[in-house]
Amino acid sequence: MITKLLHHHHPYTKMNNLSSPDSATFPVDRPTSLAAKCWLDDACIVDIDHFVKTLSGIKAKGVRPDLIGSIITHYACKWIPELSGDPPSPANTDHHSPPESATASWLKKRFFIETIVSVLPPEKDAAPCSFLLRLLKTAHMVGVDSNYREELEKRVAWRLDQAALKELMIPCFSHVQRTLLDIELMVRLVKRYVEMELDGLRSGAGVFKVAKLVDAYLAEVAVDSELALPEFMELAGAVPVQARATDDGLYRAIDTFLKTHVNMTKHERKTLCKLIDSQKLSIEASLHAAQNERLPVRSVLQVLFSEQAKLHSHIDWSRSFSNSKSPILGLDPHDWCPSSRDIMTLQQMEIKKLKENVTKLERQCHLMQVQIGKLSEKKKKFFSWRKLAMSTNLRGTSTEVYDEHGYESCSVGRQTPLKGKQGKSKTPKKWRQSTS
Template sequence: MQKLALPLETITFSGELQQLVPESWFDDGYIPDMDQFVETISCIKSKGFRPDLIGSFITNFAYKFLPGLSGSGDERAIANLEVSPESVTTSWMKKRVFVETLVAILPPEKESIPCNFLLRLLPIANMVGVDPLYRDELEKRVSWHLDQASLDELMIPSFSHTCTTLLDVELVLRMVTRFVHMDGAARSGAALVKVARLVDWYLAEAATDSNLTLSQFVALATALPSHVRAADDALYRAVDMYLKAHPGMSKQERKSICKLVDSKKLSPEASLHVVQNERVPIRAIIQVLLSEQSKINKHIDWGGSFRGTRIPNPQPPEPLDRCLSMNKMNTQQMEIKRLKEDVLRLQSQCMAMEGQIERLLEKKKGIINWKKLVNFRKIVKSKFS
């Protein structure tokens, strides 16, 4: 390897950190000497530079000399890999040493290295087969900043011969689990919400893989506490994608995956989709309907008015105002009465359908009246649309 154009002792530490690097390091044809680079980093650290500046220096160096890290591709590197089988092995070994060296000299401070750089370095590390200690260090550092990751960056392909899925789901599961078990000071509530949303989006993408097992899906979906999801619409979408990509699931498996979704956290639009979804078990549909009924009950005062609409200490109205107010109140009461009747009728239909299902399950014979179920779904659609 070509050596530094300048001895280490002659490098000055004034001005920008970029000035520490000899110009020859940034020539296209130059191959850096990693030993000299490590010595330079050690010298920089001894001079008391801020960790984020040192991290910036390391990331710029890596983007310059590690093909594939920037995502733009390196045609010369690809051409060199096609020379002979021996050159392929040599190139991979060089990359492995390069990545392990970079990981070894990263500043220990959490904010010194950006998350997007680590997420680009991690797939390369897995591809060239770095030592498990270095891979574990990279995974730990990504976990520190997992709430800053994007979905595209998390779509890391699997390079393991034992893994049958296209995406490295086990890798993401390890990082999410690490993030959840970080101490509370580093893992805020807002960060948990961001990671939960990211996991739900990731599950929707991974669910289309027919090789993704139910246990893998459930493990990742339950890796985060349920209370961090304000709404379960995204999780329901992931569940629906999994049901669609795995049509051969048993009834018990479909029940178990649908239990992941909290029907109380579904929006009216998502609830309507569940009711009309033929892939969802009947029990899950009934649970959603009962939840929608419960939401309506919370907004209705069966004494004759909506909760929270009374004005404290109202002023006595004028006679004309009083007449208008009485007409308005009568109209409102009639609307409430009609809504109450609809809700009670819907509840009765839900209970009747649930009783029918229970009897069928106990007797283990007969079939569900699907015509009634279709009409029932139409009724629900008209009420919640």
């Protein structure tokens, strides 16, 4: 059926005779998705062995790899609707077919995916990245052989800069890992892409797109409380430092991780925050970091110092610009007006100064309160000792009667000499004669 369709209804009728006029009218190197659909509307009815034989005949005709990739994509989406990315519609489901068991459906999908991977063209740009990611997700779900999964991972890593974040959210089907998403798979994909970048196989702005993709992925996966710190840091460090033009996305991911993992130690927080380059943070991110209580004090100080250095360099640049002649259309430097960014920078500087002054005043107030507390304690101790001394003096004078030698004669208690010179009191009392 497919052979008749190829020879009678498809534009590539004379592919075996490239010098014929028909081949000039319908060139081989013009792939269209409509042609793939026309080819495979009837082909999807037959079994997969017939499809593989027909596809081999198409490859032998010299059809371009991207057209072959579109044919395979269309055929795979017909067999497994999940590979299309759209939910299966009721019109596509066959209600007359007998229901299959879960094991039979699982085995059929695994065999089908292994066959699809085996017939993919050797060119890595043949199939779109979104289709490859959905194929990889299904392959992990049904337990495809490791060789086929590795081939899919290589193809996905080759086009990782064209991937979407939604397609990379592949669940973890392993019983060993406890995370919701397959972090190890993402780490392998990123490392393979970076290796190709270092080897010169990939070049351009793709590594910057991959860095943004990794930061967005980290921000999503950071809400998982089962995600361990080494796994987070491994994925964040898989991207080269120079690939991040700004660290705002990485800071957002780290802040989300700190919110979720509240029981982290100080050492772990310091280790995690070392990934952030404070000089690559924007003004908004720096202001948020300066007020973030979850960050270590050292990280906050680094952010403040970097912003201060940026401000000083900006002020020095503006001074040198005002002292020199303006290169913009011969404008006078005195007529140059500051931009809104300069005004915002000055306002932020004033706000920082006010915050520093408030902090100093709070410290001084705290020190004064401490000093006042110490003085009050000393005052309480002094008055308590004074009351004790007065009470002992009162008890001694009320019962003491002294003889001529200066000793107590009828006092209650033991005899004690009076204080003074030679044991005599300073004011000697007269002897009271007895009237008896």
